[in-house]
Amino acid sequence: MAKPLPVSPLARPLPDLATIAGVRLSAVAAGIRYQGRTDLMLAEFVPGTIAAGVYTKNACPGAPVLWCRTALTTPYARALLVNAGNANVFTGRAGMQACSDCADATAQLLDCPPQDVFLASTGVIGEKLPQDRIIGALPAAKAGLNENGWADAARAIMTTDTFPKAARRDVKIAGTPVRIQGIAKGSGMVAPDMATMLAYVATDAKLPQNILQSLLASGCSQSFNAITVDSDTSTSDMLMLFATGLADNPEIDDINDPALAEFTLALNDLLLELALMVVRDGEGATKLVRIGVTGAESNLSAHRIALCIANSPLVKTAIAGEDANWGRVVMAVGKSGEPADRDRLSVAIGGTWIAKEGGVVENYDEAPVVAHMKGQEIEIVVDLGLGDGEARVWTCDLTHGYIDINGSYRS
Amino acid sequence: MAKPLPVSPLARPLPDLATIAGVRLSAVAAGIRYQGRTDLMLAEFVPGTIAAGVYTKNACPGAPVLWCRTALTTPYARALLVNAGNANVFTGRAGMQACSDCADATAQLLDCPPQDVFLASTGVIGEKLPQDRIIGALPAAKAGLNENGWADAARAIMTTDTFPKAARRDVKIAGTPVRIQGIAKGSGMVAPDMATMLAYVATDAKLPQNILQSLLASGCSQSFNAITVDSDTSTSDMLMLFATGLADNPEIDDINDPALAEFTLALNDLLLELALMVVRDGEGATKLVRIGVTGAESNLSAHRIALCIANSPLVKTAIAGEDANWGRVVMAVGKSGEPADRDRLSVAIGGTWIAKEGGVVENYDEAPVVAHMKGQEIEIVVDLGLGDGEARVWTCDLTHGYIDINGSYRS
Incomplete structure (x- = not known):
């Protein structure tokens, strides 16, 4: 790298390390x-x-x-x-x-x-x-x-x-x-x-x-x-x-x-x-994102849906922009290829249910969601309403930092 | 959008349009x-x-x-x-x-x-x-x-x-x-x-x-x-x-x-x-990228490999940075899940074969590749060396513009 990268805002200090015999x-x-x-x-x-x-x-x-x-x-x-x-x-x-x-x-x-x-x-x-x-x-x-x-x-x-x-x-x-x-x-x-x-x-x-x-x-x-x-x-x-x-x-x-x-x-x-x-320490990361999926047809299906959300550039850029754009979460569920029913889908961000069973929750309180999106740790939960399958995955947001780092890696 | 986006550098003028009877x-x-x-x-x-x-x-x-x-x-x-x-x-x-x-x-x-x-x-x-x-x-x-x-x-x-x-x-x-x-x-x-x-x-x-x-x-x-x-x-x-x-x-x-x-x-x-x-007109696009895959086991396999390359954020950011990072192309082939043999793989950028049959081409002329990467239309060809399957897909690069547009779409 031409110059050292700034330390991730999500960095953790080294713990108190010990020895391992042998x-x-x-x-x-x-x-x-x-x-x-x-x-x-x-x-x-x-x-x-x-x-x-x-x-x-x-x-x-x-x-x-x-x-x-x-x-x-x-x-x-x-x-x-x-x-x-x-x-x-x-x-x-x-x-x-x-x-x-x-x-x-x-x-x-x-x-x-x-x-x-x-x-x-x-x-x-x-x-x-x-x-x-x-x-x-x-x-x-x-x-x-x-x-x-x-x-x-x-x-x-x-x-x-x-x-x-x-x-x-x-x-x-x-x-x-x-x-x-x-x-x-x-x-x-x-x-x-x-x-x-x-x-x-x-x-x-x-x-x-x-x-x-x-x-x-x-x-x-x-x-x-x-x-x-x-x-x-x-x-x-x-x-x-x-x-x-x-x-x-x-x-x-x-x-x-x-x-x-x-x-x-x-x-x-x-x-x-x-x-x-x-x-x-994801390249350019400013937020740690936990994505929980429940109610899927199987754990494997839940895992695939969770990863599809976690990998969506549109979801990740929205998080970078502190925008609770749950519509993009729905899009990512839909493109996963896994069983999903639009009219049973519910989405929560930071513990607030924004959409329930296929529609936006009328007059939900946006204030705690807006506050949550400004934090460093974001939680998105999607309930499919189909079965007992569940999974959790983690990702980070997609920011200008990622482009900076990867557009010039070899130079 | 808060303010109009600048016109894509890859824009095309409207053609001479006519009428369609009815x-x-x-x-x-x-x-x-x-x-x-x-x-x-x-x-x-x-x-x-x-x-x-x-x-x-x-x-x-x-x-x-x-x-x-x-x-x-x-x-x-x-x-x-x-x-x-x-x-x-x-x-x-x-x-x-x-x-x-x-x-x-x-x-x-x-x-x-x-x-x-x-x-x-x-x-x-x-x-x-x-x-x-x-x-x-x-x-x-x-x-x-x-x-x-x-x-x-x-x-x-x-x-x-x-x-x-x-x-x-x-x-x-x-x-x-x-x-x-x-x-x-x-x-x-x-x-x-x-x-x-x-x-x-x-x-x-x-x-x-x-x-x-x-x-x-x-x-x-x-x-x-x-x-x-x-x-x-x-x-x-x-x-x-x-x-x-x-x-x-x-x-x-x-x-x-x-x-x-x-x-x-x-x-x-x-x-x-x-x-x-x-x-x-891809959001933030500065380069139009054509990805050709030949020598795959089938046309469908070639199509999947081509899309895997086209969707790789690392490939797309490298292109944005005008970096002929063919290693990332190899990575994308490998992660596609399609049949591939590392030691038969060849990669060309802008018509220059950079890697042949699993290894870098010794002393290949980097000058035309560097010049090609600075252009607006980028061509990447991957030959798998396995069969007759082929496909072509198109994508654009991944730039700061994409993050700008999608981090603030609803605001």
């Missing part, structure tokens, strides 16, 4: 694209760490996504190497070779098999990854590894993000204290089917790979797959969960084990917190 | 929403005029769309009444009553059955149609009817349009001269499944209703259903074709009759010209 991190400046900032993060995991991952469904994924999918065919992770500034996407055979070279170099330094090294790159698409700079920076990255490197890591993976994103939960599994901590980055090209660009969560809990993977997939559906900034699905999206097992909690072999309930809730909550930070 | 039009100022301009158009068709229509697929259509669908169950049209400023959408039973009242009043004035009156309204959603003002303006509208009213009619139906849109073709059917002439309006909430908000075409050709309807549906698929401004599908879209039959050409009872070929080509060409005018 995880050390570092961040260095490898000069990949940006000047005067860190752009490469390395995480080292204790031997025996189990990995789970969810990756973009974009049919043209980046080379690092292909690498990680293959690496995940064995459950172990020893390292995670992430660079910002270059996505290593649509780089042909050279892109896969760059992954292989980076993984080999990391594996050699950390004394592990290359397939235990996970990789990610985000930034510009279609330009060759400057792998020599990355590999050249690895010794410094290794030297800097420390248990308190989380905040630095969160900063090193940022691209157009305007604030670093991290979250933490402390819970118990069958009486044993365990911790979950994660970092994420956004912040454009964000849409369902792995909605954030990158999110990494680690825990010291001891859990088998199949449970870890199920927990992650399930938590993702209600968090990262329920947010959208601009309907564009990145070629590099990934969400990973690493479990070092050093907490030494009792063994869990059933995902429905009551002893796991607190952990599951905390993980879901942390994933949603990180996902909402991505929306809060 | 069609008279007028435009009046009914004070529906705007001040100091016409906002109501009336067209009168000679008895025996046949109508064909294609309407929005939005599941929450406006009352006038429901009215027209019913009216089209008989083939005849005697009048068309269109207002700007209020869409009569999501207005419940009162909306249908307003349609009925307007049709009755028009029918009485023109001495025809109400079901021969076609109606359309565009503008703000969810506000009661001021039908008394419309009905009150009808006598003046009737008094003003004249064969040369086409340009005035094109102006009266504008909402956020910045220029009036019309097109004309003169052709022959089996040696008999016939004429086709139409008007259209845009210019936001424009997406496939009836892409423009309103377009009306008339001809003096004598053609049966089934052929007229088939010609219109077929022509629409390659024109109005191949354009998109913002992916939002209006609740009011409609395209209608009226044939007065006064040209007295020989009877045609087969759509594949060679005598109809010239007319069919001319109609398709006119529909595309009108559709492109809608894109040229």
